[in-house]
Amino acid sequence: MLLEIQRKFTIFFSILSILLISPQITGRPLAVPYADAELIRRIQEIFVMDTGTAVYNITSLDEIVLCPGPNDGETYCREVISHSAKMKTIRSEQFDEFKDDFKDDLLPVEEVIASRMDIEEPVVETTCTSKSTLIYPESAQSKDGKWLLVVQQEDFKQGVLIEECASETTKCKQQFSYRNMVVLVGGDLKKEMVKLPSACECSLCAIEAQHG
Structure with a gap:
């Protein structure tokens, strides 16, 4: 089970690394829906992700935080x-x-x-x-x-x-x-x-x- 989770994270981070060309946004979410549709589809095959999922800490693959649902203006998930x-x-x-x-x-x-x-x-x-x-x-x-x-x-x-x-x-x-x-x-x-x-x-x- 643990190996399967690790495998999914490896695939996920490989896909998400393509998105890191975006400039660093301190404390603000990268809105996943605006990324390439094919990338989103592949990510959703690994994790169940709402179209409003916010991605934080995009400059560090090991510390990425995925918050489902709208989160604008909030400081917690x-x-x-x-x-x-x-x-x-x-x-x-x-x-x-x-x-x-x-x-x-x-x-x-x-x-x-x-x-x-x-x-x-x-x-x-x-x-x-x-x-x-x-x-x-x-x-x-x-x-x-x-x-x-x-x-x-x-x-x-x-x-x-x-x-x-x-x-x-x-x-x-x-x-x-x-x-x-x-x-x-x-x-x-x-x-x-x-x-x-x-x-x-x-x-x-x-x-x-x-x-x-």
Whole structure:
């Protein structure tokens, strides 16, 4: 089974290497549908890929991340193609060092908002509608714009609580923060800071309040 997976990845990367003539795009997806139709057909024979699949880290064949579905403007992927196969390459003893990091955020939404407001700067009241969700991202964007594989296995999961704007407008702006997560890099586990949605801020509320 493992040999079959390795064979598929070898074929896939050989095909995808043809696409690397494109200039490097930091933190932005290469839209697979715009590539040569024949190449897409051959790739789809190996992996089940939606026409909206986004390809990240295109300048490094060993670190390519494939996110199915639309992902514009997001900094994480809930699912990554062949993520489970890559997780199976992790040696069991590698988890020991990070066992305390595999847990879920369990703070109630009210408590999370209260802790975020516990700062010295003036708090701006928000009228923007947002939604808090516990997610298990399989990939997320690092500080330098690189997409990393987040470690998620059956017995080793990292659930993170995020807050996203119901709809982003000129008034309501999505805010992000960085947090440590255990990721797989070059076959080894390590902690990296990744960018995740943390709040929906009303950028005009303070001005509106001043003018009644």
